[in-house]
Structure formats: C-alpha cells, structure tokens
Amino acid sequence: MTTAASPPDRPVHYAWIVAGVVFVTMLGAAGIRSAPGVLMVPLEKDFGWTRTTVSLAVSVNLVLFGLMGRLPRPWSTASAHAGSY
Numbered sequence: 001m002t003t004a005a006s007p008p009d010r011p012v013h014y015a016w017i018v019a020g021v022v023f024v025t026m027l028g029a030a031g032i033r034s035a036p037g038v039l040m041v042p043l044e045k046d047f048g049w050t051r052t053t054v055s056l057a058v059s060v061n062l063v064l065f066g067l068m069g070r071l072p073r074p075w076s077t078a079s080a081h082a083g084s085y
Helices: 014-033 040-047 051-068 077-083
Strands: none
Touching: 040 051
8 A cells, every 4th residue: 555645845935935025015015005094184183284285295105106116227126137147
C-alpha cells in the first residue's frame, strides 16, 4: 500500500508578503483619503471654515494626487532599474 507524499514544507513566498503589505497600505490610504467626508462637520466647527473651503481643499488634494501619479520623475523606480543594468 502506498501513501501520498506530503508536500514539502516551504516558507511563504516573498511576493505574497509584498502583496499583503501593499494591500494593507492601499486599504489604509483609501481610509485616510475618505476621512474628510466624515470629518466635515468637526472641521467646520473647530476651525470656523465653511463647507466650501473644506471641499475645495479636498478637491485640490484629489486633483494633485491624480496628477502627481502621472508625471514622469527622474527619480522614479523605472529609471533607477534601468540605470542598474
């Protein structure tokens, strides 16, 4: 009678650790980016700002966040990897 061999004990591949860290980081970033909607009334009361001012600041933040991700940078990882060959 033969028994099935058990798979060898391997540590978790490093790519899964990186994927997990990226997932948690992106989840946290999404939470932080949605916080102004929850904090709208306290920001108005504590700082005396109008809803227009808070909304404008959040809108500028979102626009700059979107634009900065598209701009090519000389210190980006692509150029760093290309220079390492």
